[in-house]
Amino acid sequence: MKTIASPSFRPLYDQIKILITQSLIAGEWRPGDAIPSEMELASRFQVSQGTVRKAIDALAGENILVRRQGKGTFVASHAQERTTTRFLRVAPDSAVTEYPASELLSVERARAPDETLRLLELRAGSTVYIIRRLLKYHGSPAILDEIHLPCALFKGLEEDALRNHKGSMYGFLESQYGVTMIRAEEHIKAVAADEFSAARLGVAPLTPLLRVDRVAFTYGDRPVEWRRGLCVTTECSYINEVS
Amino acid sequence: MKTIASPSFRPLYDQIKILITQSLIAGEWRPGDAIPSEMELASRFQVSQGTVRKAIDALAGENILVRRQGKGTFVASHAQERTTTRFLRVAPDSAVTEYPASELLSVERARAPDETLRLLELRAGSTVYIIRRLLKYHGSPAILDEIHLPCALFKGLEEDALRNHKGSMYGFLESQYGVTMIRAEEHIKAVAADEFSAARLGVAPLTPLLRVDRVAFTYGDRPVEWRRGLCVTTECSYINEVS
DNA sequence: GAGTGGTCTAGACCACCCC
DNA sequence: GGGTGGTCTAGACCACTCT
Numbered sequence: 314m315k316t317i318a319s320p321s322f323r324p325l326y327d328q329i330k331i332l333i334t335q336s337l338i339a340g341e342w343r344p345g346d347a348i349p350s351e352m353e354l355a356s357r358f359q360v361s362q363g364t365v366r367k368a369i370d371a372l373a374g375e376n377i378l379v380r381r382q383g384k385g386t387f388v389a390s391h392a393q394e395r396t397t398t399r400f401l402r403v404a405p406d407s408a409v410t411e412y413p414a415s416e417l418l419s420v421e422r423a424r425a426p427d428e429t430l431r432l433l434e435l436r437a438g439s440t441v442y443i444i445r446r447l448l449k450y451h452g453s454p455a456i457l458d459e460i461h462l463p464c465a466l467f468k469g470l471e472e473d474a475l476r477n478h479k480g481s482m483y484g485f486l487e488s489q490y491g492v493t494m495i496r497a498e499e500h501i502k503a504v505a506a507d508e509f510s511a512a513r514l515g516v517a518p519l520t521p522l523l524r525v526d527r528v529a530f531t532y533g534d535r536p537v538e539w540r541r542g543l544c545v546t547t548e549c550s551y552i553n554e555v556s
Numbered sequence: 557m558k559t560i561a562s563p564s565f566r567p568l569y570d571q572i573k574i575l576i577t578q579s580l581i582a583g584e585w586r587p588g589d590a591i592p593s594e595m596e597l598a599s600r601f602q603v604s605q606g607t608v609r610k611a612i613d614a615l616a617g618e619n620i621l622v623r624r625q626g627k628g629t630f631v632a633s634h635a636q637e638r639t640t641t642r643f644l645r646v647a648p649d650s651a652v653t654e655y656p657a658s659e660l661l662s663v664e665r666a667r668a669p670d671e672t673l674r675l676l677e678l679r680a681g682s683t684v685y686i687i688r689r690l691l692k693y694h695g696s697p698a699i700l701d702e703i704h705l706p707c708a709l710f711k712g713l714e715e716d717a718l719r720n721h722k723g724s725m726y727g728f729l730e731s732q733y734g735v736t737m738i739r740a741e742e743h744i745k746a747v748a749a750d751e752f753s754a755a756r757l758g759v760a761p762l763t764p765l766l767r768v769d770r771v772a773f774t775y776g777d778r779p780v781e782w783r784r785g786l787c788v789t790t791e792c793s794y795i796n797e798v799s
Numbered sequence: 800g801a802g803t804g805g806t807c808t809a810g811a812c813c814a815c816c817c818c
Numbered sequence: 819g820g821g822t823g824g825t826c827t828a829g830a831c832c833a834c835t836c837t
Contacts, residue, residue: 322833324806350822361808366823376799382823383815400798496799502789503746503764521746521764546745553796555643556619556739565814567825593803604827609804625804626834 329358329368337377337388338532344390344493348378351386377495377532391484391493400483400497400529403544403551405450413448413455415482418513420444420472422464429461429539432528440464444475446482447513454514455549461539466492483529492537497529501551510543523551572601572611580620580631581775587633587736591621594629620738620775634727634736643726643740643772646787646794648693656691656698658725661756663687663715665707672704672782675771683707687718689725690756697757698792704782709735726772735780740772744794753786766794 333348342348351369355362369386372378376399379387391397397412404410425433425441435441441461448456460482462470467490478485487493504524511518523544531537544551576591585591594612598605612629615621619642622630634640640655647653668676668684678684684704691699703725705713710733721728730736747767754761765786772781787794 326806347822352822363809364807367806369823380823381816383817383821385822402796402798496797499796499798501744501766501794501796502792503766503787504789505764519762521748523744523746523766544746546747549745551744553645553742553744554739555645555742569825595803606828607826610825612804623804624835626802626836628803 325360326364326367326371329354329360329365330371332358333368333372334377334532340491342388343491344388344487345392346388347385348388375495389493389495391481391487397481397484400494400527401481402499402553403456403523403525403542403546403549405455405549407548409451411451413450414452416447416449417472417476418445418447420470420475425461425463432539433461433463433536435463442467442470444482450549453548455545457510457513457543459541462486463537466490466537486538492531494529494531494538496534497527500526502526504543506543514543514545516545520545522546525551568603569607569610569614572597572603572608573614575601576611576615577620577775583734585631586734587631587730588635589631590628591631618738632736632738634724634730640724640727643737643770644724645742645796646699646766646768646785646789646792648698648792650791652694654694656693657695659690659692660715660719661688661690663713663718668704668706675782676704676706676779678706685710685713693792696791698788700753700756700786702784705729706780709733709780729781735774737772737774737781739777740770743769745769747786749786757786757788759788763788765789768794 333354336342348354349357351362351365354365358365369378369380373380373386376389379389381387391399401413421443422440423443425435425439429435429441430437430439441463444458444460444462446458446460447454448458464470467486474489475485483494502524503521506514506516506518506520506522508518510522511520514520514522523542523546525542525544527538527540527542528536529538529540576597579585591597592600594605594608597608601608612621612623616623616629619632622632624630634642644656664686665683666686668678668682672678672684673680673682684706687701687703687705689701689703690697691701707713710729717732718728721732726737745767746764749757749759749761749763749765751761753765754763757763757765766789768785768787770781770783770785771779772783774780
């Protein structure tokens, strides 16, 4: 394991990181599971514990793995509490931060729009499930979501299963389809509410709304979800830390 | 340096990190400067190179220091290219990403509003400079900023100096006052343009705008700037990565 | 070639968790 | 007590930059 070529040099810990990621993609360890101990991985990959450590550190920094001292290292899961809200950056301005209630509006199957095709790197003619739902904070509508999921990846997604699931959408996709979201890119604009959205959100048409477009990625940076959220921001804000 | 008490245990590298931060606060090394080599710091603090390394790694991860292999470790500066745009998350949707032109509208001195007092942790009655400016992408107005800076910290801030400065606001504050921003918290809402803002931004009143409220922090997490930006998002987006 | 950061190793010991 | 991750050390060697 010492062969390191000078041009296009790749550190050992980086190669280990890739190997671990491949095991995650292959489903060798599932969300919530403990992965083997650092010593075990070191002996499996024939490197020192320190090198495995550095690879795991990187993955933990990306919230793909979670370290727990004295217990082990675990595959991050959307089922765990405190992780369910990981991608939700819109929160009420009031101090009380309660997880929003979700109301499923519709599920349909359709040809993917061009933009979805492009962003999710799908073949022309691919179909997607289009899910519409409403999130409410303290009983009042806050976010109207439209979610596009490739049918090929989420075969047989059913309205009933979705409706009966408790918890976040990503928790559902993880437990039902083994697809775990690890990262997302968002583009945000301010738009005027159209008739349909205004009615759903309980505001006047033309009310300014936050429009949050998102592409979410799973292991190996594969894009697997497109989503557009329309948010009423009179009593909520999109919160972000920049450094 | 080996005395470690069990309750409220603090790793050595964390203590080293604090010592380095204190040197930054004291101005021992200025933005753009190289800090001493890892070996030098290790001998100064009487710890191993590895421990210094871990402290520097953490600070580099926070974009407070910048490592350059073969050259040394440097204090991050807003004067460096590629760093000037660090806090600017609003960019044109067109591929061409050119730094926006800034037009200074006004500079005045006034009692700080209550919200600014609270967020910047100022004593009641403190005064702030209130700066208004307009950022333009490709010649068309995109962002209308209102910036509050404590007078106590930025003594004698002059309109002329500000107008003559080339480059970003944070580059100006760093070079003129030795205050370097390292982090910011933003709260974003969608609002309707008022008469004044609409006129400045060249849009119709009631046009939906992105309102980005920001508190910026310097070394030691001290809040030193409040800012509100109103953005036209017809051809721009606020871009964010979440993980 | 000298100096810097970057990688990798091996070993000792500590803090935490659970049996 | 035994396993896990977390810290700290010392030393060897590699990659990069400048002179």
